[in-house]
Amino acid sequence: METVYQKILRESQGKEFKKIEDSRKWFRETALKVTTGQVTPSQIIKEKPSVSTLNRKSVWKLMLYNYSPKTKQKLPYYDTYPIVFPYKIEKDGFYGYNLHYLPPAIRAILMDNIYGLNSSSEWFKACTKKYLFAYIRSSIAIIPQSEWDLALFLPLQRFQKKADATVWADSINKIKGKR
Secondary structure, X not given: OOOHHHHHXXXXXXXXXXXXXXXXXXXXXXXXXXXXXXXXXHHHHHHOOEXXXXXXXXXXXXXXXXXXXXXXXXXXXXXXXXXXXXEEEOOOEEEEEEHHHOOHHHHHHHHHXXXXXXXXXXXXXXXXXXXXXXXXXXXXXXXXXXXXHHHXXXXXXXEEOOOHHHHHHHHHHHHOXXX
């Protein structure tokens, strides 16, 4: 059976792009089209190398795992399969940027500019979360940098209590300073 990666690679044969931006746009659109309903977070977690603990070397590695928040009853919504860039590791957990909280178009802008931004950027405001180790319910899959674009545009988010569009609208309002 052809994997998602193989299918995208096959579809890219013969494509020529004048600018890198055109190539990225095609890749992201194709990843969304090719993967809709075909891949689950659990499959990705099982396929990728995983870690059981995080340390300073884990900072800015893209990770995917199953999570059940300690305060889920109080939260208006939450993502049970966050895809996170950890930026601060603590004894009981870590702070990270869960990019599922951003709509795909904003994720694309953020990823295109990620090396030029810092953690105080308004872009990060809507997706900064703390995750407690005790509430991680699966292995922590490490997504290789060569697969970040694909992983970030796969429909892996599993928001509870609210629809994706509602979460993304709230995030855009946070970025604009309306919340």
